[in-house]
Amino acid sequence: xxxxxxxxxxxxxxxxxxxxxxxxxxxxxxxxxxxxxxxxxxxxxxxxxxxxxxxxxxxxxxxxxxxxxxxxxxxxxxxxxxxxxxxxxxxxxxxxxxxxxxxxxxxxxxxxxxxxxxxxxxxxxxxxxxxxxxxxxxxxxxxxxxxxxxxxxxxxxxxxxxxxxxxxxxxxxxxxxxxxxxxxxxxxxxxxxxxxxxxxxxxxxxxxxxxxxxxxxxxxxxxxxxxxxxxxxxxxxxxxxxxxxxxxxxxxxxxxxxxxxxxxxxxxxxxxxxxxxxxxxxxxxxxxxxxxxxxxxxxxxxxxxxxxxxxxxxxxxxxxxxxxxxxxxxxxxxxxxxxxxxxxxxxxxxxxxxxxxxxxxxxxxxxxxxxxxxxxxxxxxxxxxxxxxxxxxxxxxxxxxxxxxxxxxxxxxxxxxxxxxxxxxxxxxxxxxxxxxxxxxxxxxxxxx
Numbered sequence: 545x546x547x548x549x550x551x552x553x554x555x556x557x558x559x560x561x562x563x564x565x566x567x568x569x570x571x572x573x574x575x576x577x578x579x580x581x582x583x584x585x586x587x588x589x590x591x592x593x594x595x596x597x598x599x600x601x602x603x604x605x606x607x608x609x610x611x612x613x614x615x616x617x618x619x620x621x622x623x624x625x626x627x628x629x630x631x632x633x634x635x636x637x638x639x640x641x642x643x644x645x646x647x648x649x650x651x652x653x654x655x656x657x658x659x660x661x662x663x664x665x666x667x668x669x670x671x672x673x674x675x676x677x678x679x680x681x682x683x684x685x686x687x688x689x690x691x692x693x694x695x696x697x698x699x700x701x702x703x704x705x706x707x708x709x710x711x712x713x714x715x716x717x718x719x720x721x722x723x724x725x726x727x728x729x730x731x732x733x734x735x736x737x738x739x740x741x742x743x744x745x746x747x748x749x750x751x752x753x754x755x756x757x758x759x760x761x762x763x764x765x766x767x768x769x770x771x772x773x774x775x776x777x778x779x780x781x782x783x784x785x786x787x788x789x790x791x792x793x794x795x796x797x798x799x800x801x802x803x804x805x806x807x808x809x810x811x812x813x814x815x816x817x818x819x820x821x822x823x824x825x826x827x828x829x830x831x832x833x834x835x836x837x838x839x840x841x842x843x844x845x846x847x848x849x850x851x852x853x854x855x856x857x858x859x860x861x862x863x864x865x866x867x868x869x870x871x872x873x874x875x876x877x878x879x880x881x882x883x884x885x886x887x888x889x890x891x892x893x894x895x896x897x898x899x900x901x902x903x904x905x906x907x908x909x910x911x912x913x914x915x916x917x918x919x920x921x922x923x924x925x926x927x928x929x930x931x932x933x934x935x936x937x938x939x940x941x942x943x944x945x946x947x948x949x950x951x952x953x954x955x956x957x958x959x960x961x962x963x964x965x966x967x968x969x970x971x972x973x974x975x976x977x978x979x980x981x982x983x984x985x986x987x988x989x990x991x992x993x
Contacts (some may be wrong), residue, residue: 558690559832560670565694566827570703570820577816578881579637579708590809593723594800595663597793599647603674604789606643607781610636613774618686618753619838629747631774636675647899666725676739681744685835686753693831703731738743764917781921787926790931791956795949798937800891803945811946812880814892821866821900825859825907848912849973855908857981870897888946895950902957909964912972921934921967929960
């Protein structure tokens with residue numbers, strides 16, 4: 545009992561640190577969007593948001609799932625997985641070059657204005673910072689340095705908030721989108737330099753991994769690895785990230801091209817609030833539990849099942865709690881924070897809030913699909929959801945504008961949850977998928993974490 549109590553306290557402390565980091569990130573993101581929305585016109589805010597979303601959409605191509613591959617490989621091989629670092633570096637150089645080429649090509653051939661083209665080009669440093677953000681995240685997760693991880697994930701959002709706040713206090717006069725974009729890019733370069741500092745030691749063999757598989761003997765591992773070898777491991781994670789961001793960003797981008805910048809701005813304000821709530825399951829599963837899930841999948845499958853069952857109930861409860869809170873507060877706080885120009889944001893959010901319990905539960909149910917050789921299934925699920933979302937956006941946005949985009953997102957979230965339930969039931973747990981949700985919270989969810 546003493547050991548269990550200590551483990552519970554340690555796990556609760558670690559996840560609380562990550563929650564604080566996630567909360568700081570969410571608050572920074574939301575406050576930054578509120579300031580931008582209030583100081584820029586809906587049209588200007590929409591153009592900026594669409595440019596940022598366009599670059600963010602392709603940025604995962606640059607890292608292409610390498611960070612998730614590291615978590616999986618170190619979970620299976622322990623310290624011996626350092627043999628994958630050099631092939632990873634070579635792969636990242638090639639993927640970064642390809643991503644920049646695609647973004648530059650789109651900036652010149654896409655159906656947009658010269659101003660929008662300039663924004664896209666100016667935001668290219670975000671691609672580089674995305675690589676370092678994700679890789680350093682993986683490093684801190686492997687080392688279980690949760691305070692460092694929390695600070696690292698909050699740093700770019702906090703720096704952006706500081707700049708936007710200072711800028712809007714009239715350091716530079718009237719609001720100018722080009723100035724804001726330039727500062728986002730400078731912050732990205734600063735983040736990249738910090739990231740390079742953190743990763744240098746790791747690539748030199750200095751990585752302190754906790755709870756590694758002690759049965760793995762490093763000397764017996766094959767050492768002659770190529771870039772193609774890491775590509776075979778990374779592609780499901782890379783494609784899943786691209787599908788995920790296509791799913792999350794396509795409605796905003798299509799609103800800009802099919803309807804206009806103003807509508808994109810109104811929808812972006814609504815989506816910023818929704819994304820803030822999504823930080824909660826993201827912190828729990830992607831930041832805290834994911835390295836452990838890979839380890840349990842190789843060492844303790846019963847533990848993995850218990851955490852899965854307990855997590856489903858916990859996420860469902862939290863999802864409905866956040867749904868009730870936002871559904872109650874949205875009509876009150878949105879006009880106060882965003883202003884009367886964004887009153888339509890309230891009606892959009894009254895549709896989008898139904899996505900919250902769906903996403904919370906879906907995040908928990910899909911978690912085992914990140915482990916072992918199941919990632920191609922998860923990638924296919926995200927690909928199907930992204931494709932459905934894209935089709936629905938093309939059908940609904942021209943006719944219903946921002947409300948069509950919100951309905952497309954809600955239908956896609958339902959579809960995503962059903963697909964995850966179907967495949968986890970079929971490939972993994974059968975009827976156990978639906979049993980014991982939320983039970984054994986303390987003994988199952990925290991023991992041995």
